[in-house]
Amino acid sequence: DGGITQSPKYLFRKEGQNVTLSCEQNLNHDAMYWYRQDPGQGLRLIYYSQIVNDFQKGDIAEGYSVSREKKESFPLTVTSAQKNPTAFYLCASSITRQGTEAFFGQGTRLTVV
């Protein structure tokens, strides 16, 4: 089945460590996005990519990094520079930039311990 897969579902990280969240899609979508959700907040855009080897910062990119070496994959690294990394992270993809619907993964809940 086609879809978008995030792993792991739950992730625990010690303070000061970098951690990478996986996002893979087999929908042949060009655009991919990373969002963060905090309690009582909406989805905030971290990074987005429209094509392979290209990505742009969203509203809250500080402390995060991404890569887009393959069309199917858009991993997000939460670095030790991110002050408040505990959150729910959602990955999404769409055919074009924004004219078509986005498909979402199941999300990764990251907890810093």
Added chain:
Amino acid sequence: ILNVEQSPQSLHVQEGDSTNFTCSFPSSNFYALHWYRWETAKSPEALFVMTLNGDEKKKGRISATLNTKEGYSYLYIKGSQPEDSATYLCAGGGSQGNLIFGKGTKLSVKP
């Protein structure tokens, strides 16, 4: 930066009531307006994507309208059912390729 606002933040209705939510966005730099439904423990799912001023779309009991000149969209639910309980997200797409979400409207439908 595209700024998307939704109201109300939450809504409690009785089964059978009709309801509507509002999404407002800057009319400049507009490309597309998306509506999603996000049920608890599931992924957000697309309801509608609209791009033209005056667009109206319908899916069963749910419909949406778009006014790009004044920068708003309405989502209507006719005859709400308990299974309509979810958070409804609005998102605006700008010419830069970004997709920016509002904070959502949380709907609870009591049987």
